[in-house]
Amino acid sequence: MTVSRTVELEGHIIDSGMMGQCFGIVMDLGGSFEVEEFEVGRHKDATTYCRMRVSADTEGDLQTIVHELHQNGANPADPRPASVEPAPDDRVVPAGFYSTTNHPTEVFYRDEWIPVDDIEMDCAVVIEEGADGERSARTKVLNAIREDDLVVVGESGIRVKPPERPRDASGPFGFMQGGVSSERPSESLIREVAEALVETKRDGGNVLVVAGPALIHSGAGDALADLVREGFVDGLSAGNGFATHDIERGLYGTSLGMDMETMEHPRKGHKHHIYTISEVIRAGGIPEAVDAGLIQEGVMYECVRNDVNYVLAGSIRDDGPLPDTITDAVEAQNAIREQAHEADLVLMLSTLLHSVAVGNCLPSTTKTVCVDINPATVTQLLDRGSSQAIGMVTDIGTFVPTLAEKVFEAEAEQ
């Protein structure tokens, strides 16, 4: 028995690679295809249209193929309405629930295409009906699902729009210019990131910095504090370790017991580290410690003074933690999710854990810069499927100061 289904692709589907990928998916998964209609985009601004019938031996195989095609932007040709089923229980999805990509998505429900709000990977889509009868659709992570939520199942009636290759590929976020390299001219690349940051702020955008403790150890804290003070950072997503090292440095001029300026006494004593947390606990928290004059400089100080929203997510590695740290992982994810949804440009600076957590919540359309000394970290972050992400394998201790310098230059030039 052969079952089949017709899907469509439209847009710059050849140079964006979508069409090649879709052909490949069908072959990889053991199906076959028949192109029924094809209209090539004859020049760079013309779009291409392809309608093809996909066949497989079983309905199950066909569904797998259609699911994968979907993830890559091939949508069913005959938009049958999306099916929905009520969630059988809190935090339980119906069998065959539709699992989202991070690309812009619409659902065809009751004769209308509804955009899915807060699009994010690996979520369910829930249809909601307002008091006024207006319908909306939004993503819900598994633990937000409530019994009887109307969850979309199957692939019907869903339209996904992966990002296309922009017609003009200049700037650091040009399509597929991403990739990672430790062999590209570092200073030129940092200048381009600085320009993107300045431009984002000039356009009223939101800049989210995700930072790990290595940023402080490597001596880049002052430069990041400068960027916060001068208004180039709208949100900070970090952990208990980052905040503690930053505050400890202000209190004792050390990070992990090392004198930052002279690099003398590189002892391992964590005593200052624990005592710093203890004193902040005594003050009642970071803002209170700033108000009380205990914390007088650093990244956290500038965040408090300049009303920059920060989230400190807890981890099982933490000492303390600081009272400001959200120790519950689900609660912390929710706080991170909000930051991620607001961001227009995300700088991920030498932290795998926090970067993955933020990256999980980002749509594929958010510009992202990943910086780490470890190429495996950068590769893993870029793999998450954002076409707007660039990676840089470099030393955070020279990257942030150079970035700050070039940001202030770019700002001054305008």
Added chain:
Amino acid sequence: MTVSRTVELEGHIIDSGMMGQCFGIVMDLGGSFEVEEFEVGRHKDATTYCRMRVSADTEGDLQTIVHELHQNGANPADPRPASVEPAPDDRVVPAGFYSTTNHPTEVFYRDEWIPVDDIEMDCAVVIEEGADGERSARTKVLNAIREDDLVVVGESGIRVKPPERPRDASGPFGFMQGGVSSERPSESLIREVAEALVETKRDGGNVLVVAGPALIHSGAGDALADLVREGFVDGLSAGNGFATHDIERGLYGTSLGMDMETMEHPRKGHKHHIYTISEVIRAGGIPEAVDAGLIQEGVMYECVRNDVNYVLAGSIRDDGPLPDTITDAVEAQNAIREQAHEADLVLMLSTLLHSVAVGNCLPSTTKTVCVDINPATVTQLLDRGSSQAIGMVTDIGTFVPTLAEKVFEAEAEQ
């Protein structure tokens, strides 16, 4: 003004490096020393004794030096009693609190030397008095401190005993044979680890496995499940991702959507991943899902069936999470702490996050094997100061099956 203090070292302090380090610490920190008495150990079983007077310009400098000497096993010669101060508040330590090493430690309090229970790095030491008037001392992490706890401050009256070079350095845990290398004969080294594991079990010891999700992706799940089933594992410390991938593999034969046997369909779909969690939630948890026959194989299955204690610690990267996951970082740390304190041999398998969390709770006397494909991970774990740790840079996907094979061989040979 010069202030000074007399400290003593005793034991195999030359070949264990302690004496050299102590001389170096004094010089690095700008102090001076005068050896007052010195009795060299004339042969390998004789211990060495050194008493020296350490001087510095200020009391603060001297305290810093004495603190560092302490961490390396030089104890004050004239055991003045330890000072204690009540904790000013919950989760707040007195200024100058004594911050622990992970070496065996004793406190001189009210004319007796009291051993510090549950020794662990970066903790405070709290003196407790039982109903019977008996005094004990134990470590407390910062968030366990309660107002008015009697916290040891300063360095007086504290004796630290770093591990010495064993007189017989055979076996993989010989002193300083540790280190990391990707250039040592892999199969010989795995055989030695297998022998250590079998020996630990034969001696009635407790084996704790700390495992990351890469273990499942790399195809090593079956071999670990075998080790659990055959009774070589007493505890499992992992995360939500590890458990989900393991269960998903049993349910669908996939991990992250990839068929484990044929490696076909290496698609990125996380759909099975989310659905696996959803179904376990519906069942009520992992043990319930095992009982209900939903989970029929794998590492978690064997843990449930064989009453192996497991801790799944949550993280901000998690999907779901599974109901068995402890989402609060502090609560999860406490569960991990218990596992760590019971362990006699710890295998840290391809997870930095969980290994650091466990490592933080281990005394320097617990045997530890760290395995990761990334040398930076292994180095970071070994740096935590256990003299009983060995690292191996290898592929977890070949390590675990080879280990299981050699464990069963070693077992059979007895």
Added chain:
Amino acid sequence: MTVSRTVELEGHIIDSGMMGQCFGIVMDLGGSFEVEEFEVGRHKDATTYCRMRVSADTEGDLQTIVHELHQNGANPADPRPASVEPAPDDRVVPAGFYSTTNHPTEVFYRDEWIPVDDIEMDCAVVIEEGADGERSARTKVLNAIREDDLVVVGESGIRVKPPERPRDASGPFGFMQGGVSSERPSESLIREVAEALVETKRDGGNVLVVAGPALIHSGAGDALADLVREGFVDGLSAGNGFATHDIERGLYGTSLGMDMETMEHPRKGHKHHIYTISEVIRAGGIPEAVDAGLIQEGVMYECVRNDVNYVLAGSIRDDGPLPDTITDAVEAQNAIREQAHEADLVLMLSTLLHSVAVGNCLPSTTKTVCVDINPATVTQLLDRGSSQAIGMVTDIGTFVPTLAEKVFEAEAEQ
């Protein structure tokens, strides 16, 4: 002014990604295109044809674009004959010489399409005329160019055929399944490599092993020697260090002064290393030392005994070197080039230097397996543009023994 040129693509150009890349190249390089004819392959076995006119502002820009299109399989529609110019001097190419890809290539010269022999990246193409008037074309590296060689210049009259996605993607060498991963099931992947090796030998193919000294340090020498003895290796490409460590191990049971079996005495003494070389020099070389009974086991021993061709290429890191080492880099490259051209399957085992040297001489159609513990090494090797290359990030010390085991199993099964 606008200049333009018409190019054609034909084959499975959509799913192989060629067409998307060609559109992208034109846009990236500031040109424009007009698709003049397009016939889509309507099912998976049908080929696609595309003819497009590419335009640019200047002849220079157009040439750059056409050059890049060429590298990706877009050939000029109107095969004007290839232009040739005599080389102005030994080791000097004419301006605008055609620089080869590693894909199968033909040259249109004097009204016939001539295949380019020994295709290899970054070479010039030289036309030669035999005594019988028959013309042939072959690649020459720069230092092989002689004055008055007829060197092809420009892009006209050259047809490049990049590998297409195979219609059946099973097996480890399926198109683009390559990539690198440390998170794929290691043992399954090794089994697939073993099967490919056995199949290559069964089909009468040539297997080349490229090996670094880490193979010996990690204890994999015996397993490789077994593979050589049993006839699974036709050539060995290595360096002075590899051969010396292998021979030293036979002579002293050590590699770099470490006892391989017990791992005791891991001292750094290179004394045995130097003395090994000295004794082989005294014997007159490796085959002479085997004949004299000095070398009685190991990889080099088996190579000599089983007439397996080996090339030991010198490097500035070498001790000695052994008399068998080719110290001149150009001469060594020529010997490597011969090995590479004969190979049907190449295993690159934990050496970046030798693997790059071999890889430089391989056409894109040769199957290649790159194994290293360092992901950066594997990535760099796969980047060289072979579509038939797979990479594996694993421990050579467990990989080779496991491979040998699975090869012998696969052989036995037939």
Added chain:
Amino acid sequence: MTVSRTVELEGHIIDSGMMGQCFGIVMDLGGSFEVEEFEVGRHKDATTYCRMRVSADTEGDLQTIVHELHQNGANPADPRPASVEPAPDDRVVPAGFYSTTNHPTEVFYRDEWIPVDDIEMDCAVVIEEGADGERSARTKVLNAIREDDLVVVGESGIRVKPPERPRDASGPFGFMQGGVSSERPSESLIREVAEALVETKRDGGNVLVVAGPALIHSGAGDALADLVREGFVDGLSAGNGFATHDIERGLYGTSLGMDMETMEHPRKGHKHHIYTISEVIRAGGIPEAVDAGLIQEGVMYECVRNDVNYVLAGSIRDDGPLPDTITDAVEAQNAIREQAHEADLVLMLSTLLHSVAVGNCLPSTTKTVCVDINPATVTQLLDRGSSQAIGMVTDIGTFVPTLAEKVFEAEAEQ
């Protein structure tokens, strides 16, 4: 049977770790020791003296132990004269030849202590007698040995002086402050390196730069050229790839076909690369190409213009090569050896191959800075036993410009 031998250690042997290591060596190798005399250095400027009798079961074991003790600075107490034997053939050493460390060494021959010239690891020591009857001793690598050279055998009559912990550990080259870290404050550390460089030049010292092609790709070529032009570099040790990329960049504004300024056109075409080499060959070499005006900028240009000695060592990866490249590995090693022996400060910049080659020729007293983005490279270089080496895991593309800036600042401040 027990055989024994008396050895002595003298100096700052406790804090330098030598004494602990010597005790450990005896135990590791199954021997025993009896301390016969011990005079501890009672304060930081007093030296310690230790005489001990070392025993083992067999003469062979004893020799192994004494050899290892030797490498760590324990010298035989009763300086029997060194034994010498004539080399049996060219490039052949007598059995039991003494293999050097890289520490300052003296030989007791015919009643006098003769310093060994050009000390370097893994060499033989050859005694030579001048026409005037004056005796000297020097290292010879294996391939420099000539028949009948008087080669020192055994351990008798040899005195090795490993570097001691300096009494004042300030500056980046403080004893054991070396180590590697990607978590130290980068800019402070670069400033310290800059100060060491300026100080070396002020003291009339020789600065050798060892550089890999990544330096050019990462955009650091201009900064290095500035350092050469301003007289801070006395020698350059690199390869054909480095020089070609540097020259190509001057000729075409590209490196590996990438526009360095705008980073556009990141195509893989090596055409410019090959053509650059071809044109330099046509000119007759780099100095000729500079004279002819073909090369007008860059590192190689500044070397030629400022009479900075450069060595380009060939490798089997090379294209071309340039006529200036020494293709024979032995000849290239000899050229590198000369550079290494003259150097007072060596900067190893992002090349493992060339850094190892240079490092092999350096005595342990030469200051060395190793910079690479890959921590494994830095670790491997530091492992070579220089106590004066520091490593930095950072991005060469930001390191060199920052270094140049800080060098010029430090210079200006004087």
